[in-house]
Amino acid sequence: MLRDRLVEALGSDAVKTAPEDLAVYAFDAYTDGGLPSAVVLPSSTRDVSAIVKIARDCGEPIVARGAGTGLCGGAVPLAGGIVISFARMNRVLDLDERNRRARVQPGLINLALSREVANLGLFYAPDPSSQLISTIGGNIATNAGGPHCLSYGTTINHVLGLEIVDAAGDVFETSIDVAGYDLTAAFVGSEGTLGIVTSAWVRLMALPESVRVWVAAFDDIDSASEAVSAIIAAGILPTALEMMDVVITRAVEAAFHAGYPTDAAAVLLIENAGFDEDVEASESAIHTIAVAHGARSWRSARTKGERDALWAGRKSAAGATGRIAPNYYTQDVCVPRSRLPQALRAVGEAAHENGITVGNVFHAGDGNLHPLLMYDKRDRKQVAAVIETGNQILQCAIDLGGTISGEHGIGWEKRDAMTRVYSTADLAVMARVRDVFDPMRMLNPEKIFPAGARCPEVAPP
Ligand SMILES: Cc1cc2nc3c(=O)[nH]c(=O)nc-3n(C[C@H](O)[C@H](O)[C@H](O)COP(=O)(O)OP(=O)(O)OC[C@H]3O[C@@H](n4cnc5c(N)ncnc54)[C@H](O)[C@@H]3O)c2cc1C
Structure with missing residues (x-):
């Protein structure tokens, strides 16, 4: 039937x-x-x-x-x-070069959009490390971030309007250009629970005049973390400020020969883009701060090829861990930037306590940690140890004033953890918003909201 x-x-x-x-x-x-x-x-x-x-x-x-x-x-x-x-709805529908915006179908691959508009001197800024394969629709539904979201903002800052099919099958549009409720914002990050995105107007940005990429190496993770806080505290906002520890740089170098030192406890991958003179001035300021915080080496990528290799290594870091263990679990938590040293220490302690190898590769400038916990899923003890380690890291982020997801979303995995950061009243309001758009709860059920038994106010009617 x-x-x-x-x-x-x-x-x-x-x-x-x-x-x-x-x-x-x-x-x-x-x-x-x-x-x-x-x-x-x-x-x-x-x-x-x-x-x-x-x-x-x-x-x-x-x-x-x-x-x-x-x-x-x-x-x-x-x-x-x-x-x-949405594999077959993957086209650019309108390209409005003058107003720097495009209307795209949800199945369009993130990087394909930037490639399509590059000849116009434009690009689409949100750049999750999965941008070679993830879709704009999925990015909108998760409010995806990425290394360059430190200065450009996450997906929500780049969506101008949406076409939505609601739970009744009716079609409506949202736009940030008109007065009234900003419904676009309600749908970005809603993980397919409020409506289905069938097209989106997204912002395009002008490619910068100049891009520089630097690698600073440190003998300990604390110093690298302190340098991150100090750079931002000095009023400098690089376009990207990423950190990798030695577990990750070794895996990346073995797989890709990207150009990272493999004898440093931590490296910062720093990028700044903009007008030539501004970028040059920022290099000396960032360099000075890095050295003051113990950077033992500083390298400037000289060519586009070197820059691209460093970025390719960073964005492929998760895959490179296949050399260490057959499986990895990515935790995604956020802490205030100033608490990075404590958070990273806690990550190391949790992994050590549970006998798990951990590698850190993350958006340091945003305080968004991604400990990669490596294991073999055929071994039930290791699976249990990874779950416990991930759980301890989650709690540590909350205790440090952070939260349970920086960019990957809640989905099914973290729905029960929602009660750790939201009160029953907070969750009940979210559930009422969902009921406005999807009263029968047929759009992506089982996601975001904790199981009904633990939170009666948000259980389905
Ligand atoms: C190696 C790797 C690196 C990653 N790096 C990053 C990163 O740097 N930053 C980041 O934010 N994430 C990252 N991710 C996570 C993931 O890529 C993002 O969450 C991405 O936005 C998911 O896009 P997708 O097209 O794969 O969506 P899917 O996984 O297919 O779906 C994700 C969610 O979106 C919903 N959805 C999909 N399409 C629609 C639609 N048209 N309308 C309504 N709902 C929809 C789904 O129901 C689901 O809830 C990474 C993942 C991997 C594997």
Whole structure:
């Protein structure tokens, strides 16, 4: 019945129900959860609207899916239902060069947009390390960040308006250009629980005149962390300020020969972009601060090739850890920048206590930590140790005045942790917002909100 109706509306080529097809959509980069009843690949907003109406008639939940690179189980159909894959809605629909904006379909790959507008001297700023494969729709739904979001802001700062298919299958638009409620902001970061993004107007930025990249090496993590705080405290906002510890630089160098020192406890990868003179002035200021905080070496990338190699190494760091262990778990927490030294010490202690190898590669300027906990998932003891370590790190971030996610979102993984940072009253307000857009709770159920038993006020009606 479900399949028949979907095929009637979209054609058999757009509907997948064979077990081997469904299995491909049962996981994301965090977990494998449950099989969907069907996977549908729409080509238009009208198709999406038709799918939602059929799902509603058949009582099937809906999970929107971009590239499945999410790190918290967000795109996994834990309650079954229909997965809507946006792989075929991946085009730039309008390019408004004069106003520096573009209307894109949700399945467009993040980096493809920057590549498409580069010849106009423009780029799309949010740059998650997954930008080679993750989609703009997934980025919007998770409010994705990235190394350059330190100065450019996260996805929410680059979305100008959205076309949404709601839980009834109706289509509406939001825009930040008009007066009234800023509904665009409500949808960015809502992880597919309020509506389905079918197109988005996004901001494009002018490519900077000059880009410089520097690597500062330190003998201990504390000094590198202190340098991060000092750079920002001095009123300098580099376009990116990333940190990698020695576990990561060694893995990256073994895999990519990117140009990082492998004998330093920590390195800072610093980028500044803008007008030539400003960037040059910032180099001497940042260099002075780094040296004052114990930097033992300072390297300036001389060519675009060197810069690109350093960035490619940084953005591929997670994959490089495959040389250390078959699996890794990425924790994503935020702490106030000034608490970085304590947070990193606590990460090291938690990993040590549980016998886990940890590598740190993260957006230091934002205080957004990504400890990579390495393990072998065939070993249940190691799995338990990773869960415990991740949990201790989460609690430590909260205790230091931080929060449970910097950019990867809540999804299924952290939904129960929401009660650690939000009161029941806070969560009840969020649930009421969801009920306005999705009263039947059919859009990505099981995500964001803690299990009903622990929080009666946010349980479904
Ligand atoms: C190696 C690696 C590096 C990463 N680096 C970063 C990083 O630097 N910064 C960062 O923020 N994240 C990072 N991530 C996490 C992930 O890439 C981001 O969360 C990304 O935004 C997910 O995009 P996606 O297209 O893969 O979405 P998916 O994983 O498919 O979906 C993510 C969420 O978005 C929802 N969704 C997808 N499309 C739509 C739509 N059209 N309408 C409504 N909801 C939708 C899904 O239901 C789900 O809840 C990384 C992941 C990996 C594996």
